[in-house]
Amino acid sequence: MSHACKILQASAENIDLCVDLLRDGAVLGMPTETVYGLAGNALNEESVRKIFEVKGRPLLDPLIVHFSSIEQAEEHVEFNERARALAAQFWPGALTLVLPKKDTISDLVTAGLPSVAVRVPGHPIFRNLLERLDFPLAAPSANPFGYVSPTLAEHVAATLGDRILAVIDGGACEHGVESTIADLRNPNAPMILRPGPLSAEQLGMQNVEVELKQPSNKSAHPAPGMLTLHYSPNTPITLFRHGERPSCFQKSEAVLYNTKPAANKLAENTFWLSESGDLTEIAHNLFMLIQKLDVRGYTQLQVERAEDVDIGIAVNDRLSRAAAKR
Ligand code: TXA
Ligand code: MG
Numbered sequence: 001m002s003h004a005c006k007i008l009q010a011s012a013e014n015i016d017l018c019v020d021l022l023r024d025g026a027v028l029g030m031p032t033e034t035v036y037g038l039a040g041n042a043l044n045e046e047s048v049r050k051i052f053e054v055k056g057r058p059l060l061d062p063l064i065v066h067f068s069s070i071e072q073a074e075e076h077v078e079f080n081e082r083a084r085a086l087a088a089q090f091w092p093g094a095l096t097l098v099l100p101k102k103d104t105i106s107d108l109v110t111a112g113l114p115s116v117a118v119r120v121p122g123h124p125i126f127r128n129l130l131e132r133l134d135f136p137l138a139a140p141s142a143n144p145f146g147y148v149s150p151t152l153a154e155h156v157a158a159t160l161g162d163r164i165l166a167v168i169d170g171g172a173c174e175h176g177v178e179s180t181i182a183d184l185r186n187p188n189a190p191m192i193l194r195p196g197p198l199s200a201e202q203l204g205m206q207n208v209e210v211e212l213k214q215p216s217n218k219s220a221h222p223a224p225g226m227l228t229l230h231y232s233p234n235t236p237i238t239l240f241r242h243g244e245r246p247s248c249f250q251k252s253e254a255v256l257y258n259t260k261p262a263a264n265k266l267a268e269n270t271f272w273l274s275e276s277g278d279l280t281e282i283a284h285n286l287f288m289l290i291q292k293l294d295v296r297g298y299t300q301l302q303v304e305r306a307e308d309v310d311i312g313i314a315v316n317d318r319l320s321r322a323a324a325k326r
Contacts, residue, residue: 005161029156031170035149037139062111068130092122094197104275176284195314230321231296
């Protein structure tokens with residue numbers, strides 16, 4: 001654990017400081033409504049390179065670019081009518097659109113793809129920063145490549161703290177899982193590439209079965225959040241079916257339920273994501289609880305799958321990847 005970087009409160013003075021640092025090309029940790037991001041000037045190749053280095057992320061895995069408004073996004077990507085309608089309805093918010101890029105976006109950001117992933121985030125601190133800057137911010141989740149996404153400033157400080165100057169503290173992220181990514185290149189056949197807080201139904205799209213398949217290491221990952229092994233804590237994870245109990249477990253293992261089990265006396269290694277079983281709350285707490293348990297020395301985390309609806313689909317997607325064998 002390294003805590004070399006500063007966790008900054010979002011005071012006016014600190015925001016001024018971060019604006020200056022970002023203008024100078026720094027990469028900083030900052031809160032979004034989904035998970036914490038590792039942000040840098042998307043139009044400055046040196047900053048973009050730094051993002052990949054800090055995360056230890058392969059250059060084949062393209063970044064999401066964040067804008068202050070649809071108008072700013074239109075300067076850098078080719079919208080179609082369907083994408084524009086979705087943006088108007090869901091931005092600012094947890095929806096990322098994949099669209100053809102314009103020449104202003106470098107191949108480094110997109111891993112050589114002719115498309116780029118874009119969103120206007122809803123978090124007030126992130127929005128405030130974007131409004132003060134005259135460039136968009138590229139920002140992947142602020143975790144070391146392959147590890148669980150951060151939902152607290154402390155997670156960022158603990159894992160990347162020796163490689164960045166600061167992380168702005170925005171408290172716990174509202175959604176707790178990353179944005180929904182939709183490929184809108186063909187407006188007549190939009191595709192969900194990564195399930196997230198906004199469901200396919202809400203977006204008026206089909207839910208595609210996301211395949212757990214290891215992409216090639218030679219070409220840009222087609223839907224790279226889609227690496228089989230991803231979101232993985234150090235403690236091995238196994239999953240059990242929603243509404244059931246693990247078939248057997250040891251004292252050395254932790255058991256993680258969706259809902260607080262109804263029993264008078266619960267074993268010390270029993271945990272739950274929500275008192276009531278509310279899916280939004282389950283998603284909000286998922287990465288937070290996994291990271292908390294990851295440093296407690298359990299031999300294994302046995303985790304209950306969520307109900308496969310709404311944001312539960314995103315929860316199950318992240319859990320399946322976290323549980324994939326190394
Ligand atoms: O909620 C979020 O989306 C967070 C916050 C910080 O905004 N960001 C995030 O970024 O989750 P990251 O880098 O961890 O995941 C972005 C995903 C990657 O899997 C990437 O491969 C995919 O978006 N992606 C980026 N550009 C793409 C493109 N042109 N086509 C398809 N997928 C793309
Ligand atoms: Mg990520």
